[in-house]
Amino acid sequence: MTIRSLCITAVAALSLAAGVAVAASYPEAPIVYDKPVKGVVFSHKTHVEKGLACDMCHNRLFEQQAKKAQENKDFVMESLYQGKYCGACHNGSLAFASNTRCATCHIGVKGEERSKTGGKTEKKGH
Amino acid sequence: MAHHHTTPSLNELVTGVANRLKTAGTGFYLMVFIAAAVVLASAGTGLMAMIKGHEAYYNVYREVPWGVLIATYVFFVVSSTGLCLISSIxxxxxxxxxxxxxxxxxxLSIATILSGFFVIAFEIKLPWRMAIWNVISPNLTSNIWWMGTLYGIYLAFMFAEYIFLLMNKHRPAVICGFSGSVAGIAAHSNLGxxxxxxxxxxxxQGPYMPIYFIASAMMTGCAVILFFHILGYKINKQEMSPEMQRALEVTTKIGILLITVILFFTTWKLIAGAAGQPAGAYPVVQSEVFGHHAFVFWFFEILLGMVGPLILFILSKGRNxxxxxxxxxxxxxxxxxxxxNLVYLGQSLPVYYDxxxxxxxxxxxxxxxxxxxxxxAGGFGLTALLFLIGEKVFDGHKVEDH
Amino acid sequence: MNKNIDLNNLQNEGVENVPMQERRDFLKMGLAITGIFAGGSLFSAVSTFNSAHASDFAKKYPYKPHYSMVMQQHRCIDCERCMDACVATNHVPKVHGAYRTTILEKETPDAVGGKREFIPILCNQCNLPQCTRVCPTKATYKDKTTGIVLMDIKKCIGCLTCQEGCPYNARYFNEEKKAVDKCNFCWDTRLSKGEKDTACAHACPADVRIFGDLSNQEDRVFKIVHQIEKAVWVLRPEAGTRPNVFYTKG
Structure with missing residues (x-):
């Protein structure tokens, strides 16, 4: 084993440890935005597991307080297309573009209700 | 057996009925009382649901709008049509x-169809509108419209036929009986x-239903004829004439034949719903044969409804x-x-299942x-009530010599 | 050429990968490129031969305007503004099972990059409606001038045969109106008052529901239904009701 590969291993181990530390500090439950439309999900877990660090979004694109962004008037798809908010990465090169795969983040009213009731779907009929 | 060659006067008739009712036992009156109580409870419940809205009382819902009341209606009109057809032979x-x-x-064909109408009046949400709009806004492509109209005509013929039978007027009775059978077949196949x-x-979907409905009506007719005739003789404590015994024997034989016909139909219905796994039918047949509805299907429909009676009929030789x-x-x-099963299973697969x-x-x-x-229960109560009263009023439906 | 084609190992490349010129040629032969989409068989709603070349539109779209809706299914996000707008506009009771339009949710774990699809449904205003055929009293009927399937509530006896007949689960019994209720493309509440679209289409923020006139070649719905690049389909085509609500995506 070369010195170089040892170094790489050490760096990898460190970043992994850091990752665990980060994992302990982000909100577990997905955040579900309800404005301007209902039922848009953001999962810290999914993004952290992809290797993203906190400072990539906080507080440049999003404040740490959950759902603070939806109070802004410009929290609309058009802004995303211009590279704001999620659109900073979801632009088709870093991550899938904001104007594709709508129902990936938009879990809708049904998804929002499910997230409130802990995954239980509404029973149809009797 | 009585041989009246002259029509009795009204007074004689009334005295006869009164005497028969007087001599009836407590058991008879108890049964009449129970039947009447069930009919009253049923009518009360039905009216309450009609006034306050079915939604609060019935378990049917948007995706399964037809429930046990439709099934009961179908059962009674199946019975009525069957009684009419078998007796017309x-x-x-x-x-x-x-x-x-x-x-x-x-x-009994009149009693059962009235029971069917009694139940359907509480199943249809706005039956009073039917009385008006069926007449002034008929839709000739609607099987429901034809079914309702033809059953109305059928009921009129059956009434007339019965009156002619009572009056011993053979020829008009035959004409009405024939017309009633034709109207009954047309009405019942429209229900299918x-x-x-x-x-x-x-x-x-398909031509199976109308055909099956007629064959199954005749099978049901045999069952109902046997049940009420044997019961009638028990209630009236009468000896059965050799002619009546012979009639029940041949009815049993026809019953055996028709059970095998319906078993044959049912077998092919299931095979058709399984072979090639046709979309829309296969999941239903699966739940019917192996799934959540399998016990109901095998125990009630197959064993109690057909296979059990088939064996008993064969063992009875038509005489036991x-x-x-x-x-x-x-x-x-x-x-x-x-x-x-027929009513529920057809709806059990959501239209958007696929x-x-x-x-x-x-x-x-x-x-x-x-x-x-x-x-x-009120439907059954009404048939029971009419049957019991009929036995006394019409003196065990005695057969006159022509 | 001495190339052996291994038929067993041919990969399905999907209809998206068919080169445009080939698609055009294929479509010109009068054949629709069809695909099997996850979970259900779907096929092009119209014979492309007819739609691209038929001159007798009047026969095919017998009403003027011939109201129709196209659902851009991939854009639906289940925000349910359409449903809310429908309830408010058409006085739909807020009880379980009462709705004129709704959105169905389909999970698509096998679709690359996709997790779910939302499928809006409503009355398909069929050209051959089952509901009107089975109604005993003509309480529901296809309007001769608009082609919209309407209710004459005073005639409804509540037998619910129309609910059984509808392949789209588009009908329910309205306890307040004492009659079966259904989507009528907002005929009484909007179209007859001069509005140009339905409440649901108007409320949709994602341009999912496109309402228009299928008999007008300049209309958006006409153009979408008659284009030959993207698949257009209808729900439950096997029921044979010739619906006027079309679906497309991509």
Whole structure:
């Protein structure tokens, strides 16, 4: 084993440890935005597991307080297309573009209700 | 057997009825009382639901709008049509062996269809509108319209036929009996078509339903004729004439034949729904044969409704009245459930099942509410009540010599 | 050429990968490129031969305007503004099972990059409606001038045969109106008052529901239904009701 590969291993181990530390500090439950439309999900877990660090979004694109962004008037798809908010990465090169795969983040009213009731779907009929 | 060659006066008739009612035992009156109480409870429940809205009382819902009350209606009109058709073999088409069962069967065909109408009045949400708009805004492509109209005509013919039979007027009775049979077949096959011609319901869809309905009506007719004739003789504590015994023997034989016909139909219905796994029918047949509805299907429809009675009928040789009574009662119960299965199963697969959406991934369930059961019981109560009263008023439906 | 084609190992490349010129040629032959989409068989709603070349539109779209809706299914996000707008506009009771339009949810774990699809449904205003055929009293009927399937509530006896007949689960019994209720493309509440679209289409923020006139070649719905690049389909085509609500995506 070369010195170089040892170094790489050490760096990898460190970043992994850091990752665990980060994992302990982000909100577990997905955040579900309800404005301007209902039922848009953001999962810290999914993004952290992809290797993203906190400072990539906080507080440049999003404040740490959950759902603070939806109070802004410009929290609309058009802004995303211009590279704001999620659109900073979801632009088709870093991550899938904001104007594709709508129902990936938009879990809708049904998804929002499910997230409130802990995954239980509404029973149809009797 | 009495031989009246002159029509008795009204006074004589009234005295006769009064005497028969007086001599009836406590058991008879108890049964009349129970039947009447059930009918009253049922009517009360039905009216309450009608006034306050069915939604609060019935378990049917948007995706399964037809429940046990439709099944009960189908059961009673199946019985009525069957009574009419089987009894017509004798007094309309002249097969001597069937002659003795004519009067009671025609009476019962009226009793059962009235019971059917009684139940459907509480199933349809706005029956009073039907009385008006069926007449002034008829839709000639609607099987429901034809069914309702033809059953109205059928009922009128059956009434007329019974009156002519009572008056001993053979020729008009035959004409009415024949017309009633034709109207009955047309009405009943239209009821089959109500289900069979729905393009979006593959389990029902096709010419099978109207054909099956007629064959199954005749099977039901045999069961109901045997049950009420044997019961009638028990209630009246009368000896059965050799002619009546012979009539029940041939009815049993026809019953055996028709059970095998319906078993044959049912077998092919299942095979057709399984071979090639046709979309829309296959999941239903699966749940019917192996799935959540399998017990109801095998125990009630197949065992109680057909296979059990078939064995008992064969063992009875058409002469062991006790076995025949048990077999026909079992058949009546089984056939009632058979109607429920038919109505429910056709709706059990959501119309969007193949779309694979979360809302309609699974089969739809339905179990009647206690209110629906009470109204259902009222239908049976009404038939029982009319049967019991009929036995006394019409003196055991005695057959006159022509 | 001495190339052996291994038929067993041919990969389905999907209809998206068919080169445009080939698609055009294929379509010109009068054949629709069809695909099997996850979970259900779907096929092009119209014979492309007819739609691209038929001159007798009047026969095919017998009403003027011939109201129709196209659902851009991939854009639906289940925000349910359409449903809310429908309830408010058409006085739909807020009880379980009462709705004129709804959105169905389909999970698509096998679709690359996709997790779910939302499928809006409503009355398809069929050219051959089952509901009107089975109604005993003509309480529901296809309007001769608009082609919209309407209710004459005073005639409804509540037998619910129309609910059984509808392959789209588009009908329910309205306890307040004492009649079966259904989507009528907002005929009484909007179209007859001069509005140009339905409440649901108007409320949709994602341009999912496109309402228009299928008999007008300049209309958006006409153009979408008659284009030959993207698949257009209808729900439950096997029921044979010739619906006027079309679906497309991509």
């Amino acid at each position: 004798g007094h309309v088409f002249g097969v001597q062996d069937f002659m003795p069962i004519a009067k009671r069967s025609v009476f 078509a109500v289900f069979g011609l729905l393009m979006g319901r593959p389990y029902w 009245l006790k076995l025949m009574l048990i077999a026909s009662l079992s058949m009546v119960i089984g056939i009632f459930v058979m109607r429920f 779309l694979g959406v979360n809302e309609f991934k699974e089969m739809l369930h339905y179990a009647p509410s206690v209110y629906e059961w009470i109204i259902t």
